[in-house]
Amino acid sequence: MLEKLMLNKNLKHSKFAIIAPNKPALSETFIQAHLEYLEPDYFFYGGSIPLFCNEKSIQPFWLRGLRRMVGEIKNRPNWHDLVAFRNKLKREKVNVILVEYGTLGASIANVCKDLEIQLVVHFHGIDATKKADSSGYEKMFQVATTIIAVSNTMKEDLIGLGCPTEKIVVNPCGPNPVFEQVNTNYEKQNIIALGRFVNKKAPYYLVLAFKKISKKFPDARLTMVGDGPLKEVCTNLIQYLKLNDKIQLVGARNKEEIIKYFNESSIFIQHSIESEDGDKEGSPVAVMEAGLAALPIISTRHAGINETVVDNITGFLVDEHDVDTFAEKLEELLTSGEMRKEMGMKGRQHVKNHFSMENHISILNQIILQAIKNG
Structure with a gap:
């Protein structure tokens, strides 16, 4: 308490x-x-x-x-x-x-x-x-x-x-304890991303990675929660890649709405990078919230994310800008519901213990x- x-x-x-x-x-x-x-x-x-x-x-x-x-x-x-x-x-x-x-x-x-x-x-x-x-x-x-x-x-x-x-x-900043109440649906191939549409979040890389796996996993869906200057860029990219029926941009949402999206998801993704102006993450709370919600995480070896996600245990980490490997790890998680559950539960315990x-x-x-x- x-x-x-x-x-x-x-x-x-x-x-x-x-x-x-x-x-x-x-x-x-x-x-x-x-x-x-x-x-x-x-x-x-x-x-x-x-x-x-x-x-x-x-x-x-x-x-x-x-x-x-x-x-x-x-x-x-x-x-x-x-x-x-x-x-x-x-x-x-x-x-x-x-x-x-x-x-x-x-x-x-x-x-x-x-x-x-x-x-x-x-x-x-x-x-x-x-x-x-x-x-x-x-x-x-x-x-x-x-x-x-x-x-x-x-x-x-x-x-x-x-x-x-x-x-x-x-x-490190901590996630809101309510995210431990999320009942993750590991049976579905629903992917969730949460964060501002800004340079250091590189949301367009998420779209490109999803494109690489979309044909092999026709039931997979990506929901991107957040707003920001790069949202229109992502909207245009989604339209160009003909992914309108598979990727949904829902804008900024409050805590209660995010919990609902987490309940219907089985994977969390975030491709953080250091932007040209030097901006980078501290220790992203969204990643901690996803971990506490028992979602397996795919992200990058970037700033505090290295400490929040345990590579190959609670999720996967790839190098910044490496969309190909990001997509490979996404494919690996989408292939196995059991892996999603095992990594997710270990991620929840890791966040509870350390963040x-x-x-x-x-x-x-x-x-x-x-x-x-x-x-």
């Missing part, structure tokens, strides 16, 4: 905030989980310098306009929002902040230092790569009490960016409570 963080009962004078670039999207289940289970006193969001707190604007529209003019005179473009944000933190006596994404952590590090706020920065993906906008990272690494990486691969990336090793805690939401939240609890005591 997950225990929520009870800061106000344990330490009455503490004020804890979570800060994110925006309100969490459907795909950002990790931020939604942090808000639900950590129960911050304040949730700030709205850009590189937060504009909103607990659904309300931090400053009146007229005052923001006035401050913007002063900032232009000072030649400090973000001064108007920075002043309002700083004043809000000081007024509410916030003393611990968990920041989602390193880039946002860098933008508020100076404010935290000035106000003697304990700063915990949670990295998630591209923010930990060499091609990230790492301006301000050196200062942030000095100010932050703890830097959270979601995989050992990310930890090495952060060390390469200059983060002190002793400040890094590896804590539970309970463990993830427990580690965050310890980090935040220690930061409060140090503050």
